[in-house]
Amino acid sequence: MNPTPFRPTFWNIPVEGQILIYILGILAVLFCAWGTVKSVRAILSGKPKALKEAPRERLRRLWNEGFLQTRIMRTASGKAHFAIFWGFIFLFFGTAAATLDWDVTRPLFGVRFLKGDFYLFYKLILDCAGVAALIGLGYAAYSRWIKKGPSLEASPRFAALIGSLAFIIITGFFIEALRLAAQKPEWAGWSPVGCLLAGLFSSLSAPSLTTAHALLWWIHGLSALVFIAAIPATFYSHIFKAPWNIFEQKLEPLGAVPKIEKIEEQESFGISKFDQMSWKKRLDFEACTECARCTAVCPAVKMGTPLNPKEFVLKLQRAGRQKEAQDLSSVISEQELWSCSTCGACLNACPSRIDIPDLVVQMRTHYALEEGKFPPGVAKTLQNVATVGNPWGLDPGSRLDWASGLDVSLLEEGRHVDVLYWVGCAASYDRRAQKIARAMVKILKAAGVSFGVMPEERCHADFARRLGEEYLFQTAAAENIENFKRYSFDRILCACPHCFNTLAHEYPQFDGGKFQVISHADFILDLISKKLLPALSLDEASTVYHDPCYLARYNGIAQSPRSALRTFVPDLREPENKGLSSLCCGAGGGQFWFDGSRTQRINVIRFDELKATKATRIATACPFCMSMLDTAKSQRKDEETVVKDIAEIVAEALDKKSN
Template sequence: MSTPLPVDIPIRPAFWNVPLWGEIGVYIVGILAVFLCGYGIWKNVRRWKAGAAETLEKDPSRNERLVSEVVLQKRIRETGPGRVHAVLVLGFFFLFLGTAAATLDWDIGHYVFGSQFLKGNVYLVYKLVLDTAGVAVLAAIAIGVWRRYMTPSNLPKDGRFLCAYLSLAFVVITGYLVEGLRLAVQQPLWIDYSPVGSIFASLFLRLFGAEGLESAHIWVWVIHGLAALGFIAAVPLTYYAHVYRTPVSIYVRKPAPIGRLAKIENIEEQETFGLSTISQLTWRERAMLEGCTECGRCDAVCPAVRAGTPLKPRTIIMKLRDRAAQGDADGKALTGDIVTREELFSCTTCGACARACPAQIQTPDLIVAMRRHLALESGEFPEGAAAALENTASVGNPWGLDPYERMDWAQDLDVPVAEEGKHYDVLYWVGCAASYDRRARKIARAMVKILRAADVNFAVMAEERCHAEFARRLGEEYLYQTAAAENIENFSRYQFDRILTACPHCFNTLKNEYPTFEGGAFEVIDHASFILSLIEGGKLPAALAQDATLTVYHDPCYLARINGITQAPRALLAQTCTKTVEAREKGESTFCCGAGGGQMWSDERLGKHQPNVIRIAQLRETGAKHVAVACPHCLTMLETGKSMRKDGDEIVIEDIAEIVAKALPERNA
């Protein structure tokens, strides 16, 4: 075939040197590849629909989530490997965009309008961008291969991933070869705008000369085309299926608040509870399981993993995903044989795995669902937790203490108790910890001092009892619903504007979970945000006494990660402490103290270490001797953690309410 004459202006040379059979063949094979890809996706969707029916709620944030997580890769870019992946995605996107633009340029521009738009400066920029994108993709692949196969890591190392790396690299490299062969023959004036292609062109001319390059170009073009189209056809069958599965998982994720567990409706009429067979998975849950990229970010942030327990969130998801694919035909029990009891009861339900997951898989929800089966059908709980559950059912608190002692924390404070017919601006929900735990009682007393200093019209509720949130997360939904019904009935007796809590677990339960029960919708505020609003509203002094001790703040999981409240506690510390420092893991990425998910009441120690000991060590790494918290359970766990250190006596741990109360001028006390 003769070489086309040089042109005066840069223009995309569509099907240069390609015979007619190649032009026709690429359309036939291309249509077939798209069909096979679509067919594979359709079969995938059918697998999801084999799950139990579930209605997708209205969620206006879904599209915003897709843009943030899929397009902008916001969550993925939080780690170094994630940023490398973002480069890969961006480079691949430009290569895909370039292919789409080339198709439109020829099939629409040339055939329909008789004029290509990829010409002149547009074409030069187009070539430069695509060459750069290819380099970015190859660099990201090389880093991925090195990290997975040549460094110590827990990443899967099976052939699926090697095939994924090599197949994409092969498509990009053969693309460069096709470009280099064409440039070697044509040698256009604008060759420098294809920097990688021009390097290959020079290499070909040095090694082989101009003879035979056109024939080589045809064969390499065919190989590249078949590889690219084969790649598209095979997407649903390979690891690259996550390019559509992960966005689907993100899209169907349950709407906020993520701290809300699904309610078992008509619980007394149910014959089975929780998740005990794979057939009970809903279509949404199946879709989310297949959205997993196996990246291991969940394991990296999980406190149970770092403590050395049997739990690994990625393994849980892989087990469920594989089980969904093969079914329950082998007779093995999902909870017990496939997912072990020890795995399930190691979880603190802190949400770190769900927060880190690029596919936003709600692993804690699945774990609680399996716990419900063990709890409500088999009566299985961690050692020690059963006693706390019995105490909560019988006397309304997990300590098993006399209900008449609940108000002992308020001795000599003359705290107002709610009366029917009176209106209160704030109903202060004290919580079991601040009512019964001797150390945590100081939080409640500090809150009363603050409320009185701000002249807040408040009261506490004499009928307050444990809301049994820990029971719900252990799987004992029946006890939780019984407690919820009792508390909601008691709330209905009084008139108040909002409920104030000083415990994140109480806050999450009353704010996010009670609204799913009839009459359970209330305005609820956490104590950090409330105290800050008093200062900003001029009800408390803006200038408080300053403590010069270096202070570090520990974010509670259920306040920071589950409910996104991170700034209010820090703003309060800025008012009261002149020197503050941040922990390595903070904010929504905080490290769990180990109390959640019923672990506070469990006597089982399944790991080599304990999360509270790990966390107190992290806090001490900052050099701070003063630790501020915003949760009575964190306070208890960190106090226990510091007692296991030689320098424990040097560490002072206080709730932010205690810190603010101490900083108040005595005249306002």
């Protein structure tokens, strides 16, 4: 026996067998390539969609989200998928290295690199990779059939999918074990799994070992080739579709809905048929890994509404694979569309970055602008915005009543201010939310900030856009932008995440609509950090902070409010779901204005989750979240818990200090 370790390629396999496996291998690769090209062409047959060019940023995201899988590593299932993914990556490159060693460097240069210490290390790495993949597959099976995750499919199809991968790895280990049992090399220990299994065959004769090895070698080889050939036509096509979708993901702010250009000239609006889908939307559906992470975090699912994000995507995927054009009303019901709060939880959880909220809005746009359909109660609210500039339908002349006695200055042409304080409809008209506006004025004055409010302020109609009423949104945007242009200011301050998201990320879609916009969470922290506010009185109330979806998830503003509160609130607690994974209050996507919306009941679930921290006060940074949590508090008949905006808490700390 050669004393130098080397890879015994095709050990025990006759020449005719080697030739046959090469032929079958080439056919499998060609079949896989043909299926892949066919699949890509079907996706690209969708309507053109121009994407922002930023190759470096796209590659960075592909590496982080596609290969390092940072988006899914927060859970045990995510770690299991990471083990499966990287296990097979190493096994794939191990096979590629073996092919290069035997079929390229050996015949062309007379050199083999899989030998000596390098070969031993190579064997150890592949054994570890195989074990890691098996552990991941084992956990996947455990999650589906033993733990029985509520959103995971435990079907014969997935049993075959998980079992086939495990079968390929296990047969590979046993092939190695049979060879080691027959050869008994000194370096067998460098294949720890194969070496351990070889002990099972110690009593077999040499002919029995070689016969069993050859039979299992063919079973393993054919299984692997069938898997390769079947990739484009099976669930495992996400191997290339998911990374492609991650690379092509939306780089614009997540909270920005695409603008309908030249809306007056359009003959159709939104999406009602599958052939109206862009190639990017088709890629979205095809990239689904069926992991059901979207379903697990969806507030609509928690409320038992007809909407299930995973099924939503898979129904569209199936529709796209049919040759005839599909009327989407026969695929997705109106009830499913209206159940979405556009909170973005599904998008944040999705490892493939499938943008369900964006598609929901586009499909709603068809119903809104072509069929005039809205959920109960919404049509009147939209009419209020169109006629009097606020969703409550209240007198525009009373918009500034909240500022009574505060000596709030109105913006004037020719006079510059540092901050244009955008109050928003909630803080202007809702009596409870008006306290937020008054608190912000107190903070601005205490910090000596030059500010003013715009007398022409009107609703920006963000919720209308998310309900599909794009025309009303664009009308409101044009009016507000023209009014902004009349005044001189450095930045716009918003105490509502919906206002902030709209002015910061959607108004720039319009000519002259780009302004510097800051959320009150960031603004307050900046004042505290720069010591522009008087020292705040210590507040010992146990407090838990609730992250608004449009602040934390869509805009990444989660630490600012916490950092501001921690400067004077020592007992700040955290709920189970926070930051990017915060649980929606149920108000977004226009749900706040629905009559009897089932998703609004998520507020009670969220309230209970916040109360589980045993905090006596709930802090938030959104007037709509505050309203929803106050409602939940009433439903729970809780008279002890206080719900307040961070601006109110800071203003109270200022008052205590001055007293």
